[in-house]
Amino acid sequence: MKRFFSILIGMIVFCFLSQAMAQNWNNIETKAKGQIVYFNAWGGSQTINEYIQWAAKAVQGKYKVRVIHVKATDISDVVSRILVEKAAGKKTNGSVDLMWINGENFKAMKENKLLYGPFSQKLPNYHLVDTENKKTLLYDFTTPVDNMESPWGMAQLVFSYDSKQVTKHPRTMLELLAFAKGNPGRFTYPAIPGFHGTTFIKQALYELIHDPEILNKPVILSQFDKNTQPLWDFLDALHPFLWRKAKVFPTSASQMVSLLNDNEIFISFSFNPNSVSNAIENGELPNTIRTYVHTNGTIGNAHFVGIPFNSSARDGAMVFANFLLSPEAQARKADPKIWGDPTVLDTQKLLAKEKALFDAVPKGIATLTSKELGQSLPEPHVSWVRALEKKWLEKYSK
Numbered sequence: 001m002k003r004f005f006s007i008l009i010g011m012i013v014f015c016f017l018s019q020a021m022a023q024n025w026n027n028i029e030t031k032a033k034g035q036i037v038y039f040n041a042w043g044g045s046q047t048i049n050e051y052i053q054w055a056a057k058a059v060q061g062k063y064k065v066r067v068i069h070v071k072a073t074d075i076s077d078v079v080s081r082i083l084v085e086k087a088a089g090k091k092t093n094g095s096v097d098l099m100w101i102n103g104e105n106f107k108a109m110k111e112n113k114l115l116y117g118p119f120s121q122k123l124p125n126y127h128l129v130d131t132e133n134k135k136t137l138l139y140d141f142t143t144p145v146d147n148m149e150s151p152w153g154m155a156q157l158v159f160s161y162d163s164k165q166v167t168k169h170p171r172t173m174l175e176l177l178a179f180a181k182g183n184p185g186r187f188t189y190p191a192i193p194g195f196h197g198t199t200f201i202k203q204a205l206y207e208l209i210h211d212p213e214i215l216n217k218p219v220i221l222s223q224f225d226k227n228t229q230p231l232w233d234f235l236d237a238l239h240p241f242l243w244r245k246a247k248v249f250p251t252s253a254s255q256m257v258s259l260l261n262d263n264e265i266f267i268s269f270s271f272n273p274n275s276v277s278n279a280i281e282n283g284e285l286p287n288t289i290r291t292y293v294h295t296n297g298t299i300g301n302a303h304f305v306g307i308p309f310n311s312s313a314r315d316g317a318m319v320f321a322n323f324l325l326s327p328e329a330q331a332r333k334a335d336p337k338i339w340g341d342p343t344v345l346d347t348q349k350l351l352a353k354e355k356a357l358f359d360a361v362p363k364g365i366a367t368l369t370s371k372e373l374g375q376s377l378p379e380p381h382v383s384w385v386r387a388l389e390k391k392w393l394e395k396y397s398k
Contacts, residue, residue, distance in 0.1 A: 277364020
């Protein structure tokens with residue numbers, strides 16, 4: 001009998017809390033009506049820009065919230081602007097209401113108290129997020145999220161190759177070095193500190209360092225040269241066989257796509273497992289391109305949206321963030337013909353009609369299955385990024 005009453009009381013408390021949360025969310029939606037949300041996000045992809053436009057239109061129609069996409073070249077510039085606003089004492093009416101962030105930028109904003117929150121636990125759709133199996137959704141480049149940002153999508157490093165030119169692709173960095181030596185000029189990577197270039201050298205370091213566990217902790221500068229020497233030995237051996245003998249590096253991931261399409265290089269890479277299928281669908285790459293990952297895994301992470309501390313449209317920002325987590329928005333984003341960004345949701349938590357949205361998403365011709373992608377490697381601690389980029393620029397920047 002005692003156990004029965006304990007269960008009954010628990011159910012009553014749960015119902016009370018659920019009703020309170022629903023009422024709080026109704027209040028947020030009511031306050032959000034008529035607000036203008038300035039969403040600062042990278043604007044370098046037409047595919048992503050069009051998706052954001054679709055989401056903005058949907059939110060305006062459903063919730064009377066107007067979302068304006070402020071296209072950013074480098075989100076760190078947006079972080080700097082918010083920091084200046086804080087220094088000037090601008091506690092309200094900030095220039096940014098919602099922003100697309102992750103990694104080092106999130107860490108900087110969290111440490112400088114530039115974020116509003118915690119807030120993601122207030123979003124009704126957050127309970128659909130797969131935080132049980134995708135632990136990277138709880139950490140942003142090893143920095144605890146603590147509900148200070150809302151997950152938006154997943155990413156993992158995948159390599160791509162032209163199956164018409166390459167019969168056996170490499171599966172490790174050392175095999176990639178052998179490939180480059182056997183095919184001079186047919187591989188390259190973007191210049192540092194570009195995101196994709198930095199990701200490539202982080203992947204190489206993961207595979208070559210004597211103890212990868214070191215990368216989960218803050219970098220110890222006194223031991224940095226010793227721990228990273230295998231990486232520099234690898235790059236020293238690789239560079240003479242790169243495209244244009246490493247005297248010039250591509251400036252972006254989009255240039256890598258062009259080089260692959262023009263047969264100037266035979267192997268490339270991306271941080272979106274669906275990007276190659278997307279590019280084939282759009283006519284940017286031939287349908288002979290396929291993707292693969294390295295034997296012991298490749299780096300993966302999640303990307304998020306956050307609300308600055310001085311946002312003038314917090315309620316509208318939360319409504320938009322919640323919509324971005326809806327099965328409708330996540331399934332559309334996962335479609336390679338639209339964006340091809342992997343979902344953060346646990347589809348097993350969805351209703352049948354919601355799960356059907358994901359079941360209907362076409363699998364791209366070059367897209368790996370979840371099993372083929374395997375377990376992703378965690379991002380190194382953010383402190384490694386600056387140290388690696390600084391050393392690379394000292395050694396290789398002309």
